[in-house]
Amino acid sequence: MRSFVHTIAGVLAGGALLGLLAVPDAPAPAHVDEARATERADEGRALFMHSWTRADPRSVAGNGLGPYFNATSCVGCHSRGGAGGGGSRDHNVNIVGGFVAHRQSWPGVGVPLGAPAGFGGLGIGGLTTATLRFVRGRAPLVRGARNAPALFGAGLIDAIPDETIIAEAQARDPRWPDIRGRVGRDATGAVARFGWKGDVARLSTFVAQAAANELGLTNPGQAETVPASAERSPDLDLDQADLDALVAFVARLPRPVEEPPSALVERGAQVFEAVGCTACHRPRLGAVRGLYSDLLLHDLGAQLVDGAGGYYGAPLKDEQAPLWRTPPLWGLRDSAPYLHDGRATTVDDAVRAHAGEAEPVRGLYEALPPVEREALLSFLDTLQAP
Numbered sequence: 001m002r003s004f005v006h007t008i009a010g011v012l013a014g015g016a017l018l019g020l021l022a023v024p025d026a027p028a029p030a031h032v033d034e035a036r037a038t039e040r041a042d043e044g045r046a047l048f049m050h051s052w053t054r055a056d057p058r059s060v061a062g063n064g065l066g067p068y069f070n071a072t073s074c075v076g077c078h079s080r081g082g083a084g085g086g087g088s089r090d091h092n093v094n095i096v097g098g099f100v101a102h103r104q105s106w107p108g109v110g111v112p113l114g115a116p117a118g119f120g121g122l123g124i125g126g127l128t129t130a131t132l133r134f135v136r137g138r139a140p141l142v143r144g145a146r147n148a149p150a151l152f153g154a155g156l157i158d159a160i161p162d163e164t165i166i167a168e169a170q171a172r173d174p175r176w177p178d179i180r181g182r183v184g185r186d187a188t189g190a191v192a193r194f195g196w197k198g199d200v201a202r203l204s205t206f207v208a209q210a211a212a213n214e215l216g217l218t219n220p221g222q223a224e225t226v227p228a229s230a231e232r233s234p235d236l237d238l239d240q241a242d243l244d245a246l247v248a249f250v251a252r253l254p255r256p257v258e259e260p261p262s263a264l265v266e267r268g269a270q271v272f273e274a275v276g277c278t279a280c281h282r283p284r285l286g287a288v289r290g291l292y293s294d295l296l297l298h299d300l301g302a303q304l305v306d307g308a309g310g311y312y313g314a315p316l317k318d319e320q321a322p323l324w325r326t327p328p329l330w331g332l333r334d335s336a337p338y339l340h341d342g343r344a345t346t347v348d349d350a351v352r353a354h355a356g357e358a359e360p361v362r363g364l365y366e367a368l369p370p371v372e373r374e375a376l377l378s379f380l381d382t383l384q385a386p
């Protein structure tokens with residue numbers, strides 16, 4: 001349980017203070033705790049919405065936005081169905097490879113200078129390549145793209161215990177012996193819950209990386225991605241209290257909802273089960289109902305492979321190339337476009353792109369009588385943003 005001291009220290013000065021305070025753990029009344037948590041999440045909301053500028057006065061001691069950045073606010077990319085939602089294809093993060101050099105103009109787009117091939121780069125829409133010059137005359141090479149997912153219910157996903165995810169990987173659906181979910185791991189081996197590649201363990205880590213990589217905000221969790229030659233300030237843009245607030249806001253985003261089922265929708269949910277979608281898109285994981293994911297990695301075939309690696313192009317082993325984390329389908333109606341790079345405009349397109357382990361299931365889906373397929377899609381259409 002969170003103590004009063006912990007909450008105050010977290011808000012005022014970050015975790016560093018905690019070690020100095022030898023105060024007995026006297027829990028505050030629940031309503032006080034709740035009021036403080038709400039206040040902190042409100043501060044986080046303001047940070048999530050804040051449109052950052054260079055030399056932003058909101059920066060604790062650093063340079064504000066950038067120097068390398070992909071947008072000026074979190075909500076700039078996470079907005080569909082409300083603040084915290086997914087992003088359109090225009091807000092995809094493009095991952096580029098090759099050796100990148102600097103042009104003078106940076107209309108809001110950054111790529112790390114001199115980055116070795118395969119480094120995760122960035123950029124929104126078409127802007128990136130316009131501002132890149134590749135040394136040694138190589139053409140810009142976009143290795144892949146990542147679509148911004150919705151963050152609704154992220155706190156519930158963060159709270160799913162490791163054991164639940166590991167147990168899920170051991171349980172097999174006897175109807176589909178070839179479907180084999182693997183536990184995603186981060187670089188330290190911790191069980192991952194987040195990222196299209198299932199390579200980030202905790203929400204707080206993702207938020208710290210997003211602040212640094214998307215907005216160029218140095219924070220206690222991660223420094224902004226910038227080569228020494230372009231560094232303007234190594235100091236913090238966000239302190240621990242800011243980061244905690246941002247995490248609290250994202251963690252408290254309400255979970256997606258389901259429309260009450262009609263007869264057609266109930267039929268659709270049965271078809272979803274019957275053709276085998278639930279072998280990966282589990283209706284319930286641990287205590288979390290309505291997730292429609294096992295949070296495990298699956299091989300969905302060569303047609304979805306790209307050369308981009310993990311979050312921001314973090315290098316992955318070759319055998320990880322065809323593996324993607326089953327995305328939760330909650331909120332689906334409001335999170336188009338679909339798949340890791342947003343290539344699918346409709347849910348039907350997304351399903352038809354499944355192969356690999358999902359090949360037989362896709363086959364059954366395609367063979368459904370049109371009314372049954374419509375029922376299935378109607379069911380998925382009831383899953384919406386809060």
Ligand code: HEC
Pocket residue numbers: 048070071072073074075076077078087091092093124146147148149150151154193194195196197203206207210211214215246250310311312
């Ligand atoms: C330029 C667009 C962009 C901006 C700005 C942005 N994000 Fe994201 N966000 C993405 C993309 C793309 C992904 C998917 C990355 C991946 O999985 O490889 C993502 C993923 C996430 C995830 C993981 C969700 C999941 O279920 O895996 C979190 C959490 C997140 N962002 C939080 C934030 C926060 C907080 C901010 C502001 C500090 C922010 N993002 C700013 C594009 C953006």
Ligand code: HEC
Pocket residue numbers: 179196275276277278279280281297298300304324325326327328329332335337338339340341347350351354357358361362365
């Ligand atoms: C073998 C596991 C597996 C099975 C079976 C499976 N899926 Fe998926 N599904 C995935 C994975 C993994 C992805 C992400 C692929 C990517 O982004 O490249 C995905 C993505 C999706 C998406 C896009 C979600 C988004 O947020 O972008 C939809 C919609 C979807 N699946 C629906 C279905 C339906 C309907 C069925 C049954 C006909 C089904 N899936 C069967 C693993 C599976």
